[in-house]
Amino acid sequence: MAWMSLLVAGLLEVVWAFSMKQSAGFTRLGPTVVTLVAMLASVALLAWSMRVLPLGTAYTVWTGIGAVGAFAVGVIVLGEPLNPGRVVAAGLIVAGLVLMKLSSAG
Template sequence: MAWLLLGLAGLVEIVWAQTIKPTQNFTRPLPTLLCLTLMAVAVYLLSRSMQTLPVGTAYAVFTGIGALGAIALGVIVHKDPLTVGRTVALGLILAGVVMARVTNPE
Protein backbone atom coordinates (compact mmCIF):
# COMPACT_ATOMS: atom_id res chain seq x y z
CA MET A 1 0.00 0.00 0.00
CA ALA A 2 2.86 2.40 0.80
CA TRP A 3 4.29 2.02 -2.70
CA LEU A 4 0.88 2.70 -4.23
CA LEU A 5 0.53 5.87 -2.15
CA LEU A 6 4.03 6.90 -3.15
CA GLY A 7 3.26 6.35 -6.84
CA LEU A 8 0.08 8.42 -6.50
CA ALA A 9 2.05 11.14 -4.71
CA GLY A 10 4.51 11.22 -7.60
CA LEU A 11 1.71 11.48 -10.15
CA VAL A 12 0.09 14.33 -8.23
CA GLU A 13 3.49 16.03 -8.08
CA ILE A 14 3.74 15.86 -11.88
CA VAL A 15 0.39 17.61 -12.23
CA TRP A 16 1.26 20.05 -9.45
CA ALA A 17 4.48 21.06 -11.21
CA GLN A 18 2.48 21.95 -14.30
CA THR A 19 0.21 24.26 -12.28
CA ILE A 20 2.98 26.48 -10.91
CA LYS A 21 3.59 28.62 -14.00
CA PRO A 22 -0.09 29.54 -14.58
CA THR A 23 -0.19 31.12 -11.11
CA GLN A 24 1.99 33.91 -12.55
CA ASN A 25 4.07 34.20 -9.40
CA PHE A 26 1.04 33.33 -7.26
CA THR A 27 -0.82 36.46 -8.35
CA ARG A 28 -3.80 34.63 -9.90
CA PRO A 29 -6.17 33.33 -7.20
CA LEU A 30 -7.74 30.28 -8.86
CA PRO A 31 -4.55 28.83 -10.37
CA THR A 32 -2.79 29.52 -7.07
CA LEU A 33 -5.51 27.68 -5.14
CA LEU A 34 -5.26 24.71 -7.50
CA CYS A 35 -1.46 24.70 -7.23
CA LEU A 36 -1.44 24.83 -3.43
CA THR A 37 -4.14 22.17 -3.18
CA LEU A 38 -2.21 19.77 -5.43
CA MET A 39 0.97 20.47 -3.48
CA ALA A 40 -0.78 19.63 -0.21
CA VAL A 41 -2.25 16.41 -1.66
CA ALA A 42 1.16 15.33 -2.99
CA VAL A 43 2.89 15.96 0.34
CA TYR A 44 0.08 14.26 2.26
CA LEU A 45 0.34 11.13 0.12
CA LEU A 46 4.13 11.21 0.45
CA SER A 47 3.86 11.48 4.24
CA ARG A 48 1.46 8.53 4.34
CA SER A 49 3.91 6.39 2.36
CA MET A 50 6.67 7.39 4.80
CA GLN A 51 4.78 5.69 7.62
CA THR A 52 6.10 2.42 6.18
CA LEU A 53 8.90 3.29 3.76
CA PRO A 54 12.24 4.82 4.74
CA VAL A 55 12.18 8.60 4.42
CA GLY A 56 15.16 8.76 2.07
CA THR A 57 13.81 6.10 -0.26
CA ALA A 58 10.32 7.59 -0.34
CA TYR A 59 11.54 11.12 -0.99
CA ALA A 60 14.02 10.06 -3.67
CA VAL A 61 11.37 8.06 -5.51
CA PHE A 62 8.82 10.87 -5.12
CA THR A 63 11.13 13.48 -6.60
CA GLY A 64 12.32 11.06 -9.28
CA ILE A 65 8.77 10.41 -10.46
CA GLY A 66 8.09 14.15 -10.41
CA ALA A 67 11.22 14.94 -12.39
CA LEU A 68 10.54 12.25 -14.99
CA GLY A 69 6.96 13.38 -15.45
CA ALA A 70 7.74 17.08 -15.53
CA ILE A 71 10.43 16.62 -18.18
CA ALA A 72 8.25 14.25 -20.21
CA LEU A 73 5.33 16.69 -20.17
CA GLY A 74 7.69 19.52 -21.05
CA VAL A 75 8.86 17.61 -24.11
CA ILE A 76 5.38 16.44 -25.15
CA VAL A 77 3.23 19.46 -24.29
CA HIS A 78 5.61 22.40 -24.36
CA LYS A 79 7.92 21.09 -27.10
CA ASP A 80 11.01 21.32 -24.87
CA PRO A 81 14.08 19.88 -26.61
CA LEU A 82 14.95 16.25 -25.92
CA THR A 83 18.70 16.04 -26.28
CA VAL A 84 20.92 13.00 -25.85
CA GLY A 85 22.08 14.36 -22.51
CA ARG A 86 18.52 14.81 -21.23
CA THR A 87 17.60 11.34 -22.44
CA VAL A 88 20.54 9.83 -20.56
CA ALA A 89 19.63 11.85 -17.46
CA LEU A 90 16.03 10.60 -17.65
CA GLY A 91 17.26 7.04 -17.99
CA LEU A 92 19.47 7.42 -14.93
CA ILE A 93 16.61 8.88 -12.89
CA LEU A 94 14.33 6.04 -13.98
CA ALA A 95 17.01 3.48 -13.14
CA GLY A 96 17.41 5.06 -9.70
CA VAL A 97 13.67 4.95 -9.01
CA VAL A 98 13.46 1.30 -10.11
CA MET A 99 16.54 0.35 -8.11
CA ALA A 100 15.16 2.07 -5.00
CA ARG A 101 12.00 0.02 -5.38
CA VAL A 102 13.51 -3.39 -6.05
CA THR A 103 16.20 -3.11 -3.37
CA ASN A 104 13.82 -1.93 -0.66
CA PRO A 105 13.39 -4.66 1.97
CA GLU A 106 9.63 -4.01 2.30
Protein backbone atom coordinates in the same frame (compact mmCIF):
# COMPACT_ATOMS: atom_id res chain seq x y z
CA MET B 1 -0.53 0.19 -0.51
CA ALA B 2 2.33 2.48 0.54
CA TRP B 3 3.92 2.15 -2.90
CA MET B 4 0.64 3.02 -4.62
CA SER B 5 0.24 6.08 -2.40
CA LEU B 6 3.80 7.08 -3.16
CA LEU B 7 3.15 6.75 -6.90
CA VAL B 8 0.07 8.97 -6.65
CA ALA B 9 2.05 11.45 -4.52
CA GLY B 10 4.71 11.60 -7.23
CA LEU B 11 2.13 12.12 -9.95
CA LEU B 12 0.58 14.93 -7.91
CA GLU B 13 4.02 16.47 -7.73
CA VAL B 14 3.99 16.61 -11.53
CA VAL B 15 0.53 18.23 -11.41
CA TRP B 16 1.64 20.95 -9.03
CA ALA B 17 4.84 21.63 -10.93
CA PHE B 18 2.89 22.07 -14.17
CA SER B 19 0.15 24.15 -12.56
CA MET B 20 2.78 26.31 -10.87
CA LYS B 21 4.24 27.05 -14.31
CA GLN B 22 0.74 27.86 -15.54
CA SER B 23 0.10 30.16 -12.58
CA ALA B 24 2.61 32.70 -13.94
CA GLY B 25 4.24 33.31 -10.58
CA PHE B 26 0.98 32.82 -8.67
CA THR B 27 -0.71 35.65 -10.55
CA ARG B 28 -3.47 33.42 -12.01
CA LEU B 29 -6.00 32.19 -9.43
CA GLY B 30 -7.08 28.87 -10.98
CA PRO B 31 -3.64 27.37 -11.51
CA THR B 32 -2.52 28.76 -8.14
CA VAL B 33 -5.34 26.91 -6.36
CA VAL B 34 -4.54 23.69 -8.27
CA THR B 35 -0.89 24.08 -7.29
CA LEU B 36 -1.64 24.49 -3.59
CA VAL B 37 -4.18 21.64 -3.44
CA ALA B 38 -1.91 19.26 -5.38
CA MET B 39 1.06 20.20 -3.16
CA LEU B 40 -0.86 19.48 0.02
CA ALA B 41 -2.23 16.20 -1.29
CA SER B 42 1.19 15.14 -2.59
CA VAL B 43 2.96 15.83 0.70
CA ALA B 44 0.15 14.17 2.69
CA LEU B 45 0.43 11.00 0.60
CA LEU B 46 4.22 11.09 0.89
CA ALA B 47 3.90 11.34 4.68
CA TRP B 48 1.43 8.47 4.72
CA SER B 49 3.81 6.34 2.63
CA MET B 50 6.64 7.11 5.03
CA ARG B 51 4.76 5.32 7.79
CA VAL B 52 5.82 2.10 6.06
CA LEU B 53 8.64 2.97 3.66
CA PRO B 54 12.10 4.19 4.67
CA LEU B 55 12.62 7.95 4.45
CA GLY B 56 15.41 7.76 1.88
CA THR B 57 13.46 5.43 -0.38
CA ALA B 58 10.16 7.30 -0.19
CA TYR B 59 11.65 10.75 -0.68
CA THR B 60 13.94 9.64 -3.52
CA VAL B 61 11.12 7.92 -5.40
CA TRP B 62 8.76 10.85 -4.83
CA THR B 63 11.19 13.44 -6.16
CA GLY B 64 12.26 11.14 -9.01
CA ILE B 65 8.70 10.65 -10.23
CA GLY B 66 8.20 14.40 -10.00
CA ALA B 67 11.42 15.18 -11.84
CA VAL B 68 10.94 12.74 -14.71
CA GLY B 69 7.23 13.51 -14.92
CA ALA B 70 7.83 17.26 -15.04
CA PHE B 71 10.49 16.70 -17.70
CA ALA B 72 8.03 14.67 -19.79
CA VAL B 73 5.23 17.23 -19.39
CA GLY B 74 7.65 20.00 -20.31
CA VAL B 75 8.63 18.24 -23.52
CA ILE B 76 5.19 16.90 -24.51
CA VAL B 77 2.90 19.73 -23.40
CA LEU B 78 5.10 22.82 -23.27
CA GLY B 79 7.35 22.06 -26.24
CA GLU B 80 10.57 22.20 -24.25
CA PRO B 81 13.69 20.94 -26.06
CA LEU B 82 14.41 17.23 -26.24
CA ASN B 83 17.96 16.18 -26.89
CA PRO B 84 20.02 13.06 -26.23
CA GLY B 85 21.61 14.45 -23.07
CA ARG B 86 18.25 15.21 -21.46
CA VAL B 87 16.89 11.79 -22.43
CA VAL B 88 19.92 10.04 -20.93
CA ALA B 89 19.61 12.12 -17.76
CA ALA B 90 15.93 11.19 -17.38
CA GLY B 91 16.78 7.55 -18.09
CA LEU B 92 19.38 7.57 -15.34
CA ILE B 93 16.84 8.94 -12.90
CA VAL B 94 14.39 6.18 -13.85
CA ALA B 95 17.14 3.56 -13.48
CA GLY B 96 17.90 4.93 -10.02
CA LEU B 97 14.23 4.75 -9.05
CA VAL B 98 13.98 1.14 -10.19
CA LEU B 99 17.12 0.23 -8.27
CA MET B 100 15.82 2.05 -5.18
CA LYS B 101 12.54 0.11 -5.37
CA LEU B 102 14.27 -3.23 -5.90
CA SER B 103 16.67 -2.70 -3.02
CA SER B 104 14.06 -1.53 -0.48
CA ALA B 105 11.87 -3.52 1.83
CA GLY B 106 8.20 -2.63 2.16
